[in-house]
Amino acid sequence: MTQPTSADDQPGFRRARSPEHKAQRRQAILDAARGLATERGVRAVTLGDIAREVGLTKSNVLRYFETREAIYLHLSAAGYRDWAARVQQAVRAGQPEPLAPARLAGLLADSLDADPLFCDLLSDTAATLEHNVSLDAVRTYKEASTSAVHTLTAALTGPHTGLGAEAAQDLILATALLTASTWTATHPSATLIELYRASPELGALAADFAPELARLLTLVVRGLRAPA
Incomplete structure (x- = not known):
């Protein structure tokens, strides 16, 4: 039976490990959230929207922001x-x-x-x-x-x-x-x-x-x- 892959195992995903890379990913999330809200309005943007925009899963976004x-x-x-x-x-x-x-x-x-x-x-x-x-x-x-x-x-x-x-x-x-x-x-x-x-x-x-x-x-x- 094939074991389900974790978010870290997804193709193209690379976990940010250094403080610099973590800061860059955090900023990328903020930039994505800002851009989507500017376009659609804050209420219309979901966590899933932000994750897709930045190329992450929701669980990985939650590594940087709790909600x-x-x-x-x-x-x-x-x-x-x-x-x-x-x-x-x-x-x-x-x-x-x-x-x-x-x-x-x-x-x-x-x-x-x-x-x-x-x-x-x-x-x-x-x-x-x-x-x-x-x-x-x-x-x-x-x-x-x-x-x-x-x-x-x-x-x-x-x-x-x-x-x-x-x-x-x-x-x-x-x-x-x-x-x-x-x-x-x-x-x-x-x-x-x-x-x-x-x-x-x-x-x-x-x-x-x-x-x-x-x-x-x-x-x-x-x-x-x-x-x-």
């Missing part, structure tokens, strides 16, 4: 770091002139519109990505996102924004929450798109992501700047 959700939490943490860097750079470019509420809101909206995958990840983090992962995976993600929030808070605090540290943190929280909901609302399913085309009056509330997010954030900034 599909852990892969996307890792990408979300990287997205937070990149977002903080973009905001920091944009705010510095706007100093020393005080930023009007609409300009500050537009700056934040543009900083997120520059990374569609991160926006999609934000819309899915609390609902699914923080589930089916270990305590260590969630801790790593939270530490990375918290560090990014500290960077964002420092960038958004001062006379150039008209915000104190507490108000800046409130703005960051509001921005993340509004990004998640606005991204979902402005990226309807194929069925809804078809409906809106057939019945434009039903799509009256549909909007483009960046302008809608900027409009909502302008209201938030005005509220945070208003006297108590």
